[in-house]
Amino acid sequence: MDFVFELIQFLVNHFIFILTGILFTVYVMLAIVSAIALRWYIRKNSYVDYNSIILAPLTPSISVIAPAYNEEKSIVDNIRALLSLYYNNFEVIVVNDGSKDGTFAKILEAYDLEKVNYYFDYRIPCQRIRGVYKSKNRSFKRLTVIDKANGGKSDALNAGINISKNDLICSIDVDSIMESDALLKLVKPFMEQTDSKIIGTGGVIRIANSCDIESGQISRIKLPDRFLPRVQVLEYTRAFLMARMAWGKMNGLLIISGALGMFDKEIVIKCGGYSIETVGEDMELVVRMRKYMSEKKEKYKVVYIPDPLVWTEVPSTLKILGRQRNRWTRGTIETLVKHKSLLFNPKYGVLGMLSYPFWMIFEWLAPIIEFIGLVYFGLLAIFGQPNWSFFFLLLAFVYTFAISMSTWAILFEEMTFHKYKQKREIFKLVLTGILEPIFFHPLTVYWSVRGNIDYMRGVRSWGKMDREGFKNHSKKPKK
Amino acid sequence: MMVLGRYKCLFWVIIFAIRFSEIQAQPNLDTVRIDSLHQTFDKENTAQPEPMFGAEYERILDKADRAFKIGLYKQAGKYYKEAAKINPNSIYIQYRLKEIENRKSNLRNFFFYFDFEKPDILIKSITYLVIYFIASMLLILLVILIHRNQMDSVEKRKQVLREKYQSLLVDFLFSTDNASKVPSDIKKIASSLFNRRILIDQMIDLSINLSGETKDKLRNLFFALKLERDSIRKVYNRKWHVKVKGFHELAFMDIVEANDQIIRCLQSKNDIIRMEAQLAMVRLGHGDSFGFLDHLSKPFTLWEQLTVYETIMFHNLPIPHFDRWLYSKNKTVVQFALRMIEIFKQREAYPNLFWMLVNDDNEIRNLTIRTIGNLKIKDALPHLKRLYKNETYQNCLAIVQAIAKMPDEKILHFLTLVIDKEEDVQLQIEAAMAINNMGEIGRTALQKLLNSDYKNYQIIIKHVLDKRIA
Numbered sequence: 001m002d003f004v005f006e007l008i009q010f011l012v013n014h015f016i017f018i019l020t021g022i023l024f025t026v027y028v029m030l031a032i033v034s035a036i037a038l039r040w041y042i043r044k045n046s047y048v049d050y051n052s053i054i055l056a057p058l059t060p061s062i063s064v065i066a067p068a069y070n071e072e073k074s075i076v077d078n079i080r081a082l083l084s085l086y087y088n089n090f091e092v093i094v095v096n097d098g099s100k101d102g103t104f105a106k107i108l109e110a111y112d113l114e115k116v117n118y119y120f121d122y123r124i125p126c127q128r129i130r131g132v133y134k135s136k137n138r139s140f141k142r143l144t145v146i147d148k149a150n151g152g153k154s155d156a157l158n159a160g161i162n163i164s165k166n167d168l169i170c171s172i173d174v175d176s177i178m179e180s181d182a183l184l185k186l187v188k189p190f191m192e193q194t195d196s197k198i199i200g201t202g203g204v205i206r207i208a209n210s211c212d213i214e215s216g217q218i219s220r221i222k223l224p225d226r227f228l229p230r231v232q233v234l235e236y237t238r239a240f241l242m243a244r245m246a247w248g249k250m251n252g253l254l255i256i257s258g259a260l261g262m263f264d265k266e267i268v269i270k271c272g273g274y275s276i277e278t279v280g281e282d283m284e285l286v287v288r289m290r291k292y293m294s295e296k297k298e299k300y301k302v303v304y305i306p307d308p309l310v311w312t313e314v315p316s317t318l319k320i321l322g323r324q325r326n327r328w329t330r331g332t333i334e335t336l337v338k339h340k341s342l343l344f345n346p347k348y349g350v351l352g353m354l355s356y357p358f359w360m361i362f363e364w365l366a367p368i369i370e371f372i373g374l375v376y377f378g379l380l381a382i383f384g385q386p387n388w389s390f391f392f393l394l395l396a397f398v399y400t401f402a403i404s405m406s407t408w409a410i411l412f413e414e415m416t417f418h419k420y421k422q423k424r425e426i427f428k429l430v431l432t433g434i435l436e437p438i439f440f441h442p443l444t445v446y447w448s449v450r451g452n453i454d455y456m457r458g459v460r461s462w463g464k465m466d467r468e469g470f471k472n473h474s475k476k477p478k479k
Numbered sequence: 480m481m482v483l484g485r486y487k488c489l490f491w492v493i494i495f496a497i498r499f500s501e502i503q504a505q506p507n508l509d510t511v512r513i514d515s516l517h518q519t520f521d522k523e524n525t526a527q528p529e530p531m532f533g534a535e536y537e538r539i540l541d542k543a544d545r546a547f548k549i550g551l552y553k554q555a556g557k558y559y560k561e562a563a564k565i566n567p568n569s570i571y572i573q574y575r576l577k578e579i580e581n582r583k584s585n586l587r588n589f590f591f592y593f594d595f596e597k598p599d600i601l602i603k604s605i606t607y608l609v610i611y612f613i614a615s616m617l618l619i620l621l622v623i624l625i626h627r628n629q630m631d632s633v634e635k636r637k638q639v640l641r642e643k644y645q646s647l648l649v650d651f652l653f654s655t656d657n658a659s660k661v662p663s664d665i666k667k668i669a670s671s672l673f674n675r676r677i678l679i680d681q682m683i684d685l686s687i688n689l690s691g692e693t694k695d696k697l698r699n700l701f702f703a704l705k706l707e708r709d710s711i712r713k714v715y716n717r718k719w720h721v722k723v724k725g726f727h728e729l730a731f732m733d734i735v736e737a738n739d740q741i742i743r744c745l746q747s748k749n750d751i752i753r754m755e756a757q758l759a760m761v762r763l764g765h766g767d768s769f770g771f772l773d774h775l776s777k778p779f780t781l782w783e784q785l786t787v788y789e790t791i792m793f794h795n796l797p798i799p800h801f802d803r804w805l806y807s808k809n810k811t812v813v814q815f816a817l818r819m820i821e822i823f824k825q826r827e828a829y830p831n832l833f834w835m836l837v838n839d840d841n842e843i844r845n846l847t848i849r850t851i852g853n854l855k856i857k858d859a860l861p862h863l864k865r866l867y868k869n870e871t872y873q874n875c876l877a878i879v880q881a882i883a884k885m886p887d888e889k890i891l892h893f894l895t896l897v898i899d900k901e902e903d904v905q906l907q908i909e910a911a912m913a914i915n916n917m918g919e920i921g922r923t924a925l926q927k928l929l930n931s932d933y934k935n936y937q938i939i940i941k942h943v944l945d946k947r948i949a
Contacts, residue, residue, distance in 0.1 A: 052793075058822075060781075117942050117948075119908065193780065394605065396609045397612075400609050400616070403612070408615075414623045
């Protein structure tokens with residue numbers, strides 16, 4: 001019995017310690033690669049005049065697909081913002097996914113829509129499309145609205161893909177605010193493709209809580225007033241500027257955020273479109289597309305753009321944030337389990353040998369290991385005699401590493417896009433970084449563990465995501 | 480990142496200083512004492528050979544030594560004491576126990592006070608890392624604040640200079656005074672590197688909207704201030720982003736002195752240098768602006784093609800006959816030529832286009848079909864019809880779309896067959912659209928199909944006839 005206890009003690013002590021060491025090393029390496037890639041990207045694009053291509057005839061055609069479910073408060077403004085994006089060759093497909101409120105009626109009225117005899121093929125299976133609508137007003141000729149039975153976000157996106165007539169599709173969250181030049185920036189990698197096919201591009205998502213909005217556009221960027229959204233600013237900055245940038249550089253990106261992503265339509269269709277069986281459809285699609293390309297032995301790339309392209313409202317209450325994180329965890333597990341054949345499979349290159357193991361160990365299992373570690377230490381503290389000196393030293397190590405990474409993230413933001421202009425905001429962010437490991441991180445571990453439990457219990461629901469809505473400074477939309 | 484670059488030296492100096500002071504304060508005691516112990520032990524062995532105490536004793540002693548070496552003093556002490564029970568007279572063990580006591584009681588050493596029961600090196604490493612993280616955090620914060628102040632002040636200075644130079648330049652350009660005489664105010668500016676940079680940027684910005692005599696005057700001023708030397712120097716710089724800036728400046732000011740260097744960069748492995756060199760050559764390659772296409776071995780991406788097209792349009796450059804590059808070995812150059820033939824409506828290229836319809840590459844054939852369609856070259860219709868049978872899906876779609884752009888009654892039967900035989904909805908819709916474009920005859924044909932019992936036809940034709948669907 002002693003032997004078993006000693007063995008467990010040895011494994012827990014050493015395994016967690018080694019894993020932490022590897023995790024920190026990987027984070028540092030990712031940050032270094034990101035810094036190099038960011039510097040290169042910014043210099044490269046400092047000569048690009050995106051405006052000059054707005055009217056150019058050679059640009060690929062894009063279908064912007066925006067699924068909408070119960071969005072009556074903001075849908076009219078959001079569509080207007082989408083229609084005013086800077087690009088010459090695009091259409092906007094809004095998919096009303098069986099909303100229970102007045103979303104569809106509002107669009108119908110505001111954009112003077114009428115049903116058309118639209119014929120299309122269900123190339124990707126989706127719920128029944130009740131009708132396709134176009135505006136009588138020619139100034140809204142880019143707009144197509146689909147009314148369909150409720151089937152979830154993935155299903156709505158699939159319906160949009162079936163209707164799309166263009167080469168590229170851009171999936172967005174209708175309640176997010178896109179930068180006017182987002183399409184220009186997203187399409188550029190597709191136009192730069194050489195021997196490797198570009199199958200998808202994604203950009204940075206920024207947090208719009210507390211920002212001022214005018215006519216569906218961000219008019220003044222502000223750091224969120226409340227702690228929870230502010231801590232997510234740090235999280236997003238770390239994730240997007242310090243990790244995804246590096247994965248993009250290594251062509252190992254596994255996720256393009258559902259809030260904004262552009263894909264090669266034909267590859268999406270060949271892969272079967274968005275999966276309706278997962279709550280992490282954005283990640284699952286990218287993994288499936290990459291797997292498909294690898295199996296076809298075609299060279300491909302998933303490109304990541306560090307420019308802030310879309311602004312979104314993040315949860316500002318623990319309840320909603322918990323649901324979101326729970327869903328993210330379940331989505332990750334579903335995708336990883338579904339594509340388990342990728343694990344350490346050299347056939348899939350970086351995807352199988354690096355990206356997949358990283359996600360499995362550090363995104364899925366790390367919170368569980370951390371939780372086990374905490375429980376183990378708790379037991380040790382109660383029943384045994386932990387080495388308090390070493391514990392406090394390790395705690396200091398982990399804590400200072402965490403705040404140091406957050407400070408680096410703030411530096412990355414400062415040196416690149418410099419969106420938060422006031423010095424006060426920098427101090428606020430640093431303070432948030434100091435408090436985050438104490439007050440926020442344990443919660444993320446808890447939500448992640450709950451996500452795992454829910455996954456095992458077979459929970460597949462999306463979870464209700466109430467939003468507070470943006471501070472809108474615009475005048476009432478005129479009909 | 481530039482600012483980080485400036486301060487990172489300082490950062491490493493601080494880290495080095497911390498580490499160096501530690502090394503100075505604590506000489507490697509293990510090495511020193513273990514060496515001396517070995518000597519003592521050797522003496523012990525030679526002077527008074529230690530009796531054999533069995534394997535168990537040796538094992539305990541080994542364990543004790545190992546623990547001592549990695550800094551586990553508590554554990555080492557325990558083993559030495561165990562060994563001392565077997566051999567209470569060992570000088571070696573007593574020496575070690577004394578040494579452990581010394582080390583533990585050494586208050587100078589902060590770490591032993593806590594007794595981590597972990598290897599010394601581990602404790603030290605973690606402690607250094609903690610110090611490093613705290614220091615880096617403070618340093619980064621400092622860098623951010625300095626950067627912010629610096630950026631604000633530089634931006635303010637730039638803004639003031641921009642306004643000042645712009646008014647000086649405008650006054651100079653539109654004054655009726657002697658054009659060859661450079662005003663002293665502007666001369667003064669050119670004496671500082673920072674000011675010269677702003678001045679060059681201002682001149683480039685101005686040159687975009689100028690033409691004719693005024694532009695020549697600006698160019699002459701550029702030479703008079705010897706700013707071209709700065710631009711040429713940039714072209715020879717090893718840093719790619721500086722090089723590219725040089726290309727820009729030379730292209731805008733129409734300076735050909737560094738063309739040889741730019742030509743060398745046309746085959747650069749760096750995509751950005753290559754692209755910017757191409758753009759510069761389009762502007763500066765007087766007489767043979769597109770000559771670089773003859774030798775281009777790297778892919779000429781759609782983005783590069785678009786920027787070249789924009790340059791042609793923006794600067795009203797002479798347009799060559801692009802069919803010259805239809806037989807290029809570089810597929811992307813052929814694609815560019817096809818696109819330009821279409822955009823600039825070079826219908827005279829048809830004899831060469833015709834051969835592109837039988838090119839081995841699917842994408843080139845696709846683009847050729849689209850080009851023929853957009854140029855409305857009706858002579859190609861029989862060839863397109865003939866090709867349809869053996870083409871890929873994408874190319875079949877392109878053929879039907881091309882046919883739709885040049886409606887001809889002779890092709891009606893073929894299109895009806897497409898609707899009838901094909902299962903793909905997009906092909907059927909495009910074929911129906913092509914029929915619809917034929918005018919009265921087409922509409923009659925569609926009406927006939929609409930009255931057919933086959934439901935699919937009805938949906939397709941309703942879709943095509945619905946004018947609200949663009």
